[in-house]
Amino acid sequence: MTSATAPTAPVASAAPAALGASGDRVPESTSTRTVDRALDLLAQVCAAPSISLSECARRADLPTSTALRLLRTLERSQFVTRAADGNYTAGTRLIHLGVTALSRESVVPLAAPALHRLVGTSGETAYVSIPGPAGTALYAGMVEGTHPVRHAGWVGRTIPVDGTAVGAALSGRLRGEQYVAVRSAVEPEVTAIAAPIRGHAGIVGALSLVGPTHRMDDSTIPLYGAAIALEAAGLTRALGGATPAEV
Template sequence: MAPGDVTRSASRTFELLGAITERGGLTLGDAAKAAGLATSTALRLIRSMEQSEFLVRGDDNVYRAGPRLLQIGARAISDNQLLSRARPAMVAIAEETRESTYLSTHGPKGTALYLAQIEGTHAIRHMGWVGQTVPLVGTAVGAALRGDLQSEGYAIAHDTLEDHSTGVAAPIYDAVGRIVGALSVIGPTFRLDDALCAQHGLVLVERCRALSAELGSPTE
């Protein structure tokens, strides 16, 4: 196989794997369509990933992440310094605000990637976005990752991705001043009015500053 063919095959494999895992599982036909591949090509690549246990097929004929992929993901998460250091701050924010709290970082193709969540304690609460990506433009977490902040140091977005949901986010900086992540809270818009958003925003800014200092960012 020529070098160009190898590169193209690898690219198709990764695109297909990404399409399947980002959607929580797909049938062969849906996976081929999502990756822009012929069904025969998708089947060949999927069979290869099945053999190496990157994918498994369920009784419903849906392909999902296999044990090898889960192992790699678990190792990557355990080795992620930002994730391990952010968890205490996330727990504290969730306890103080009672809203679901998320850690995000820069994702693929100009997106924000949700890495972890601490679930809120309100009866009506947001949940289930870990592993998902959202646009950097038009979202609170995206604004935080871009540094597009209000004067107080946080960003707010109402009803942009989900109706009746509001997000508040603040950035995390590393030792050289780059924004490497963001902490955010998401809850129903009827509860997160302007006053409460401002209150939660200050909580996020305080926790993010402390976390940034742990990562070596100069303190003000």
């Protein structure tokens, strides 16, 4: 028990650094309102499949003429695109920057073979997740399950770290186990099992399987959990991280 407590504590202390954002410590007085507003509008455009000027202005709580001017700026530099019907969607330049930044998160492409193996083992949908903005977890990549009824795509979605399996894995809150399983955290009748992937500086991502609760029960969870933990350990070794046995 004592030895089990000691290994957990250093992992937990490393995890907040992985989830913490440098943005918290930036003096607010030096912020630039105009840019804040434009970025908020950009986020609003991305949060919807397609959005009108007035709805965007409403959600960002800006006068319409202000929103139009800022959205025009975003449009000119191709961070948003405006369709013929007047609605805005994310632009090619934002996608480019996002894909470039994502491909630099080396855990995401590295996890692809492991995701395929997990799907092969379980038939459930497999995900790799990374820390998201404002202390969330971001589903960054997936391989779909093979069952006729399977989990639908969550790529691009953020979830809270509290109360979710992926969140717990990213935070290192495994309670002495190698994986964590949570039922009905994000959606009813959906169970997720997750394990963390560690790099030099601590936890950098998580592998997870997500599927309907009726297939993820007391007989399958330990089996799938062990497979996820095994794959996560392999990725951890590949990234030069410390596996639990070495912590």
